[in-house]
Amino acid sequence: MEMYSRVIATGSALPKMRVTNDDLAARLRVDGIETSDEWIRTRTGILERRFADAQKGETTTSLAVAAARNALERSGLRAEEIDLIIVATTTPDMVFPSTAAHVQSAIGATGCAAFDVQAVCAGFIYALNAADAMLRAGPYRSAIVIGAEVMSRVLDFKDRSTCVLFGDGAGAVVLQSSSDPGVLAARMYADGRYDEKVLGLTARIDNGAVVGCPYINMDGRQVFKLAVEGLVNSANEVADLACVRTEDVALFVPHQANLRIMSMVAKKLGIPEERMVKTVSEHGNTSAASVPLALDRAVTSGMVKPGELVLLQAVGAGMAWGSALVRW
Template sequence: MSNTFGAILTGTGSALPEKRLTNDDLSKMVDTNDEWIVQRTGIKERRIAGEGESTATLATAAARKALDAAGLKASELDLIIVATITPEMIFPSTACFVAASLGLRSTPAFDMAAACSGFIYALNTGANFIKAGQYKTVMVIGAETLSRIVDYTDRASCILFGDGAGAAILQRSNDSSKGLVYASLHADGNGAEAMKCMPGSLHPVNAAMLDTRDQYIKLKGREVYKFAVTKFAELIEDAMRVAELSKDDLRLIIPHQVNQRIIDSAMEKLEMGPEKAHVNIDRYGNTSAASIPIALDEALRAGRLSPGDAVVFVAFGAGLTWANAVLKI
């Protein structure tokens, strides 16, 4: 927190596909029902990318809205970072596709993968480029089309995930007490088996893989659940302690939208009312790296956050990874 520059938030945007996949729709595909899904997860429906929609098209739509909100032209961006685990393709990076769609010809652009913690990793990275004095204006995007890697024959995982994108613009400020004032990032690769999607150098896609459906997400939901319940409250407490925020100072918690029960149990543990957390999992499910920036954009547009407010982000996901951050609006 002794940086010369601050990295302040000047605009956000989000984009969700039109197409809705409800719990009733899923109950026609696998052995499940609306009551089970709502009670165990809080999810009622999720958005699914339609034909012609992809991680980059959603990311670009969110980016354009963030540029509008910040009153900036794309040409004023110094860097684009996209957090995603469902990239446009293995290469080029999704960020390059976004940059091209925004009409940019030499702006640096790259992807980061930290699964559901990806947006916080990317936000922290973008802020550090600004704080170090290298760039003035950075676009950070979380974007996913998880529906493209979900196994819609696996009821334990297919109910959870949705598609979408959220974008945030960070800009240099001389006031380092505002903007991204704290973030901590963590990973434990020993937890890789809890959640994975295998296609890659170790397991290239081939006919055998398609036979065993190993091209899709594999999830041990119960393991992640236990890990998440513990970490969630710890990460919020850590953020409040380091940023010296009392419960009254903290306007809003924006958690990764993993499961309503996980969020509720953490809020209870922290003795905070449920209204202190911004939750939209009922409408969008878990959109991995996109979930926090979508919720941030929603909270700002709904007037839940005003200048001067402090917001805590908290996330965990495949890796395992986990992260928190404090943003002063």
């Protein structure tokens, strides 16, 4: 019997600190240039975001653990029934051990496979694809896939072109193997020609010192163009593989990076904007946490019904991008 994987539960976690556009504008009066709520909102659709407070114990790991526990509780599974934990993050709390290993320890899933995936904003799609393949192949039967980020640690608050975009948070899903199709098709892509000059963070640890730039660098115009093209093409491919039309998608959960990108992709795919989940105004771009956070919002608010088609997709540095088509 052919096996598939199904999403049986979602979960999320957000830091307590809300940072509004006005809060950032007050902080960004640099070199005589003033930033305003209107300047941020009209370019991005973002109104506020959450920032983690490490002094209060809010870290990438703590957010990932909270999201995993949330999803696990809703799934009805016990921690010892989990065979696989994959965490997508580009802002781990340490080089190693992995964030996934710390999540495993915290939730009591000792002994299962646990590893991290680094594909920046596309990380959750990569992690979901990997978990789906492993559950289909066996012997794994249940998995927690998490996207978790503390992007506020790598923002240059003298660069308004990047620091207004990002936020912190974590989202998670529980997958279970099933004879009924759940993840219908998923694909990952990358093009390394568009390297750190387009979007990157070049810092590394070398002999005890930080070498390179510890802040995000981005060419916004190039990212916008590549994002729209990549997301539209990947959505069409997974729809073809699943033998459905993008117009049949009941819920569109795009990467929450920029409202203009999201709306343009939806239009090109023939998906009415009212079917699109929008959390970017509240969360900003939470990188690998973006898609699972938005998905959890949709699930908990009743936006998706059993049997409906859900399109998930994200794009990030690498450049890396991907889509997944799920039957709920």
